[in-house]
Amino acid sequence: MRQKVSAAALRGDRTTGEVAALFGVGTSFVNKLLDLRRRGQDLAPRPHGGGYPARLLPLERELFSPVGVPSVRGG
Numbered sequence: 001m002r003q004k005v006s007a008a009a010l011r012g013d014r015t016t017g018e019v020a021a022l023f024g025v026g027t028s029f030v031n032k033l034l035d036l037r038r039r040g041q042d043l044a045p046r047p048h049g050g051g052y053p054a055r056l057l058p059l060e061r062e063l064f065s066p067v068g069v070p071s072v073r074g075g
Contacts, residue, residue, distance in 0.1 A: 002043040006033045 020027045
């Protein structure tokens with residue numbers, strides 16, 4: 001989708017706002033993609049930058065999983 005948004009914005013027949021509305025994204029997202037392309041960087045999404053660590057350990061997650069639902073480990 002990032003390539004499609006970028007290509008639509010680069011065509012020049014629509015404003016940044018129109019491109020954003022067409023794809024259901026914000027104008028800042030379109031501007032960010034154009035800036036990345038201008039600098040020659042990859043348009044691929046960046047990895048998640050952080051957040052809260054898992055509250056449950058794998059064993060605890062297995063203990064609290066619903067009955068009949070296989071665990072993450074496939075058991």
